[in-house]
Structures are given as structure tokens and as C-alpha cells.
Amino acid sequence: MSSRFINWFKFSSPATFYPLAHRICVISAVIAVVLIAIGLYMSFFVAPTDYKQGEGYRIIFVHVPASWMSMFIYLVMAGWAALGLVFNTRLSAMMAQALAPTGAMFAFLSLWTGSFWGKPMWGTWWVWDARITSELILLFLYLGYMALRSAIDDPRRGDRASAILLLVGVVNVPIIYYSVKWWNTLHQGSTIKMNAESTMDDTMLLAMLIMTLGFWAYSIAVAMSRVRSIILERERSANWVRDLVGGGT
Amino acid sequence: MLEKLDMGKHALYVWGSFGVTALFMIIEPLLLRSRSQQIRKRIARVARLEQEVNQ
Numbered sequence: 001m002s003s004r005f006i007n008w009f010k011f012s013s014p015a016t017f018y019p020l021a022h023r024i025c026v027i028s029a030v031i032a033v034v035l036i037a038i039g040l041y042m043s044f045f046v047a048p049t050d051y052k053q054g055e056g057y058r059i060i061f062v063h064v065p066a067s068w069m070s071m072f073i074y075l076v077m078a079g080w081a082a083l084g085l086v087f088n089t090r091l092s093a094m095m096a097q098a099l100a101p102t103g104a105m106f107a108f109l110s111l112w113t114g115s116f117w118g119k120p121m122w123g124t125w126w127v128w129d130a131r132i133t134s135e136l137i138l139l140f141l142y143l144g145y146m147a148l149r150s151a152i153d154d155p156r157r158g159d160r161a162s163a164i165l166l167l168v169g170v171v172n173v174p175i176i177y178y179s180v181k182w183w184n185t186l187h188q189g190s191t192i193k194m195n196a197e198s199t200m201d202d203t204m205l206l207a208m209l210i211m212t213l214g215f216w217a218y219s220i221a222v223a224m225s226r227v228r229s230i231i232l233e234r235e236r237s238a239n240w241v242r243d244l245v246g247g248g249t
Numbered sequence: 250m251l252e253k254l255d256m257g258k259h260a261l262y263v264w265g266s267f268g269v270t271a272l273f274m275i276i277e278p279l280l281l282r283s284r285s286q287q288i289r290k291r292i293a294r295v296a297r298l299e300q301e302v303n304q
Contacts, residue, residue, distance in 0.1 A: 055263060108273075109273060112269055116263075120262050225285065
């Protein structure tokens with residue numbers, strides 16, 4: 001292979017990836033703190049009050065980023081699962097495993113903040129609307145994946161079984177995304193559209209995008225931190241791990 | 250400047266959303282840090298015990 005290209009397969013080895021994950025974690029954490037600080041400032045001090053929803057609309061600055069991340073993380077996990085099944089790389093399954101709790105957290109936060117937004121605007125904490133129900137199913141998919149992953153003692157078997165569950169569950173993500181189009185229920189339509197101009201004020205839109213990028217960087221940072229712990233746990237018998245933690249062999 | 254933080258009748262809903270989100274996003278990295286320390290300690294302990302047995 002030409003030296004101009006990076007040999008990505010080199011990083012599929014947990015031992016090589018472990019120090020790289022630390023560097024990515026630190027850089028992402030710094031980016032996350034900066035972006036979320038700017039995003040929060042814009043959410044409260046720059047973005048104007050909404051003419052219809054008053055101050056209550058500001059929940060959008062956490063609700064939309066959390067919802068997007070819950071769907072995006074699931075897709076990334078499914079991508080890692082597919083890679084793991086095709087190339088039989090241990091690290092792919094570890095990456096999926098590392099992302100799951102953060103994805104579940106964002107799915108829960110999406111429902112929580114949605115509920116806190118729904119009460120003052122719709123007059124109810126909960127409704128079995130198509131989008132809300134499919135987001136709840138996404139949370140259950142995350143929890144199901146984590147339960148299955150921890151229920152199987154043999155790590156490689158657990159990797160394969162949970163990868164298949166992840167891939168089957170992918171069908172739910174487009175259902176969440178298009179639910180507001182396919183079913184005419186309570187949840188409002190998309191604020192940002194792929195093929196049309198946004199209906200939001202520019203500063204509101206910018207604040208939401210900055211918060212989303214901040215949440216994105218946060219997810220990378222925590223996933224990298226968690227994958228390092230998973231690598232240590234699963235490779236604990238390897239000499240490089242013993243040398244690293246100071247046990248020495 | 251602080252009057253911008255007055256959410257009026259929506260205070261419970263706005264702060265309930267931002268507060269819980271902030272809480273989760275602060276607790277998660279702290280839990281990860283303590284988990285990593287625990288794993289490192291456990292591996293070092295097992296390695297030390299094995300070394301003692303082998304000696």
C-alpha cells in the first residue's frame with residue numbers, strides 16, 4: 001500500500017486504537033465544552049423569544065439535538081455492527097457497545113424534554129403519537145441491545161447476536177424520521193427540511209446547530225472514553241494491558 | 250442580563266429540560282472516569298497476585 005494512504009486496518013487492533021482513542025477523547029471533549037458553552041449562551045441570550053410559544057420554545061435547543069443524536073448514534077452503532085459481522089473485527093463490536101449507553105441516554109432525554117415541552121404546548125405530558133411512540137421503541141432497542149450484550153458470557157457470540165439485533169432495529173430509524181409525514185398525529189413536522197428553507201429565525205437555527213455539534217463532540221468523547229474501558233476489560237489478559245496498568249509481566 | 254434567564258410561566262418546563270440534560274451529561278463522564286479507575290485497579294491487582302503465585 002502506498003505510504004500516502006493511512007492503513008485504517010492498523011487501527012482495528014485494540015492495542016493500537018487504545019492510545020488513539022485517548023487523543024480523540026481529549027480533543028472532542030474540548031470541542032464539546034466550547035460548542036455547548038457557545039450554544040447555551042446563544043440559546044438564552046441571543047435567540048429571540050418566540051412569538052407564539054414565548055420562552056417555552058427554548059426547550060428546542062436540547063430536544064432536537066438529543067433526538068437527532070439518539071437516531072444518529074443508533075445508525076453509527078448499526079454501521080459498526082455490520083462492519084464487525086463482515087470483517088470479524090473485535091473493535092467494531094466494542095465501538096457499538098461503547099456508544100449504546102450514550103444513545104440510550106439521548107433517547108431518554110429526547111422523550112423527557114419532549115414531555116416537558118408537550119405539557120405547556122399541547123396540555124399533556126404524554127400522548128401515543130407516531131413519533132413519540134417510535135422514539136420510545138428506539139429507547140427499548142437500546143436497552144434490549146445492552147441487556148442482550150450483557151446476557152451472553154462468550155464475548156464473540158455476544159457481539160454477533162447483538163449486532164444482528166442492532167441491524168434489525170435499524171428499520172425503526174426512518175420510521176421515527178418520517179413519522180410526522182406518514183401519520184398525521186400530534187407531533188409537529190420537521191423544523192429543518194432537506195428540500196425546503198427552514199421556518200426558523202437564523203439565530204435560533206444557528207444556536208440549535210451549534211448545540212447539535214456540541215452534543216456530537218460530547219458523544220464522541222464519552223464513546224472513546226468508554227471504549228478504552230471496554231478494551232481494557234476484554235483484553236485484560238494481554239501483555240500490553242498488564243504493562244500499561246503497571247502490573248507488569 | 251439575568252432577566253434573559255427569566256422563563257416566566259414556562260420556567261419549570263425549560264429548566265426541567267435543561268437541568269436534567271445537564272445532569273445526565275455531567276454524570277456520564279464522571280461515571281466513566283470512576284469505571285476506568287476501577288478496571289485499572291482490578292487488572293493491576295490480578296497481575297500482582299499472579300506474579301506472587303509464580304514467584
